[in-house]
Amino acid sequence: MNEVLSVRGLTIVFPMGHRTIRAVDNVSFSIAKGESIALVGESGSGKSTIAFALFNNVPQPGIIESGEIRYFQGGNFLEMGQASQRQVFWEKVSMVFQAAQNTLNPLLRIRRQVEDIAQAHHVNKKVAIDKARELLSTMYLDPTRVLDAYPHELSGGMKQRVSIALALLLDPEIIVLDEPTTALDVISQASVLKILNEIRRQRNISLIFITHDISVISQVVDRVLVMYAGSVVESGLVQKIVRDPSHPYAKGLIGSIPPLVGDLSDVHGLRGNPVNLLSLSGGCPFADRCPDVMTRCRTDRPLMRQLSTGNAVACHLYDAEGEEVRT
Amino acid sequence: MIELKHVSKTFVMKKSRASARRLLHAVQDVNLSLSQGKFIAVVGESGCGKSTLGRMVSGLIPPSAGDIVIDGKTMTQAPRHAWKKWAQLVQLIPQDPYAALNPVRTIKTSLAEPLLYHHKIRRGELNQRLESLLDMVGLDAGNVLEKFPHQLSGGQRQRLVVARALTVDPQYLVADESVSMVDVSLRLEILESMKQISRQRQLGLMFITHDFRVARYIAQGGEIVVMYLGRVIERGPTEEILRSPQHPYAQSLISAVPILEGRERRLEEIVPRNYELSVDGVPEHGCPFQPRCPFATEKCVKESPELRGVDHPEHLVACHYAEPRKLIAAAN
Numbered sequence: 001m002n003e004v005l006s007v008r009g010l011t012i013v014f015p016m017g018h019r020t021i022r023a024v025d026n027v028s029f030s031i032a033k034g035e036s037i038a039l040v041g042e043s044g045s046g047k048s049t050i051a052f053a054l055f056n057n058v059p060q061p062g063i064i065e066s067g068e069i070r071y072f073q074g075g076n077f078l079e080m081g082q083a084s085q086r087q088v089f090w091e092k093v094s095m096v097f098q099a100a101q102n103t104l105n106p107l108l109r110i111r112r113q114v115e116d117i118a119q120a121h122h123v124n125k126k127v128a129i130d131k132a133r134e135l136l137s138t139m140y141l142d143p144t145r146v147l148d149a150y151p152h153e154l155s156g157g158m159k160q161r162v163s164i165a166l167a168l169l170l171d172p173e174i175i176v177l178d179e180p181t182t183a184l185d186v187i188s189q190a191s192v193l194k195i196l197n198e199i200r201r202q203r204n205i206s207l208i209f210i211t212h213d214i215s216v217i218s219q220v221v222d223r224v225l226v227m228y229a230g231s232v233v234e235s236g237l238v239q240k241i242v243r244d245p246s247h248p249y250a251k252g253l254i255g256s257i258p259p260l261v262g263d264l265s266d267v268h269g270l271r272g273n274p275v276n277l278l279s280l281s282g283g284c285p286f287a288d289r290c291p292d293v294m295t296r297c298r299t300d301r302p303l304m305r306q307l308s309t310g311n312a313v314a315c316h317l318y319d320a321e322g323e324e325v326r327t
Numbered sequence: 328m329i330e331l332k333h334v335s336k337t338f339v340m341k342k343s344r345a346s347a348r349r350l351l352h353a354v355q356d357v358n359l360s361l362s363q364g365k366f367i368a369v370v371g372e373s374g375c376g377k378s379t380l381g382r383m384v385s386g387l388i389p390p391s392a393g394d395i396v397i398d399g400k401t402m403t404q405a406p407r408h409a410w411k412k413w414a415q416l417v418q419l420i421p422q423d424p425y426a427a428l429n430p431v432r433t434i435k436t437s438l439a440e441p442l443l444y445h446h447k448i449r450r451g452e453l454n455q456r457l458e459s460l461l462d463m464v465g466l467d468a469g470n471v472l473e474k475f476p477h478q479l480s481g482g483q484r485q486r487l488v489v490a491r492a493l494t495v496d497p498q499y500l501v502a503d504e505s506v507s508m509v510d511v512s513l514r515l516e517i518l519e520s521m522k523q524i525s526r527q528r529q530l531g532l533m534f535i536t537h538d539f540r541v542a543r544y545i546a547q548g549g550e551i552v553v554m555y556l557g558r559v560i561e562r563g564p565t566e567e568i569l570r571s572p573q574h575p576y577a578q579s580l581i582s583a584v585p586i587l588e589g590r591e592r593r594l595e596e597i598v599p600r601n602y603e604l605s606v607d608g609v610p611e612h613g614c615p616f617q618p619r620c621p622f623a624t625e626k627c628v629k630e631s632p633e634l635r636g637v638d639h640p641e642h643l644v645a646c647h648y649a650e651p652r653k654l655i656a657a658a659n
Binding site for chain 1: 516537579603656
């Protein structure tokens, strides 16, 4: 397998007065060339913090306490000098941010923003514009109109597609997409997802989605990592997780998506409030909301185990052999 | 019962350097009725007029034409002071729970105001009443009442906004995209409690959304109304609309819902010719959806289709070429 990114034991802490919050706790995952994965979790699950860590740019006052990030089987990205980091960043790995409307400079025409990127990365401007034209038309946009437009002249969906085009400008091998469709209307959202699926197939790019809504991305990803309170609680192929989730949190998350066909009576919301990272004890972080909670869940932190279904899960309901424990 | 009779709303867009003065027909000739105990979901993209419709139903803005009749009384003809009564009958749950609560007031003040303003209770009974209200939406009064909005989570605020709408014992609720700002994992619990409360109190619920998943869930056993550029283009019983949508726009909206891989599968997909809704390009004649419609013909450009009945007696469609399509099935 041609691994393009490997994250091992990533732990990120935020000092808050005399206490520290573990926003990301010992997270490991990897992604192969052309593969698409999603980090799914609610606010406070640490998914966006991981996205920032991938660029060694964790917001203040966060500190990457331990772990390593390797791109293209190279050295630890976190220990590289700024110059070497920059060679990876944007040229090999780029990012599409949440609410793309805010990432385009409102005072410059799109053409100028393309030229700025070209200049910063020592690419010929004409080459970059030609490339941008080609990319914009694959995004179902009219290149001439869009290049000469200011961001306010474009709709939300168009701006989002422009920022995806800009992220592709330098032919990266990995794109990180943080909630790429939340601000969009349904039909624009469908178009953005369709485009992402197309570029993934055509260009063999690896995609990393960061989202709270698994129903939106289930068709554009191969694998899913479900996160809760900074840790991965379940991971596996998207179809397996959607059809047959193992962790009670993943079950609750999938069970709270109202289906378009079939029975609505098994649809129930997840009980309880989102996790408060300040009040975590030594046990399973989901214990307070878990419908199947046992006494050991309050004291022992469950480890990640491989299940016979192919998914991996961190839950005491499953024993070391990956069999379900029934008490 | 609330009845909307040929209700329209037109906004005058002021002349500016960029554009001439023009009229924006946000809602055009809408007929609807909402009775107590009934659930209706209004579905459409942003700009289709669904929020304007909700604001008219809740008496926040007057219609430009047409009448709104509540329990036989034509509210739109009534003098302005009678509209206070309207607010007691119909309450709007706004979209953004972050903007809807006054940041410098405690939750208690925010909730007490409508109760005291409408003389629903005496001051002495206030605490008890607030406790029972908060309990209904699943919040702990002791924990919440003295706090300010910024001390609460998004889900808690959303519940509070629901509780505030319930303070005056309304008979109808209009919920405008009421869960779109909340994490998916918490959405369903709020929808569940909204549904349960409306059922217990026999409230008429009009739920405005762009998401067919939410629409189906909330209007289960009720009605779905699909709007496009101010007009109702399709309406009918919820399951009937999802099973066999007939208008190409309703079909595009259902096709745009991301499929849950492994649970659902797509049988057919209807893709509009243009991904963006352009308010400037509203055709003056003919079908409003015709510029984006993949099936549009010469007839659609010339003649505006009327809402007419199809197979099912309560299923109405405004399309010259209405045709049922099965779009989604359960995965096998």
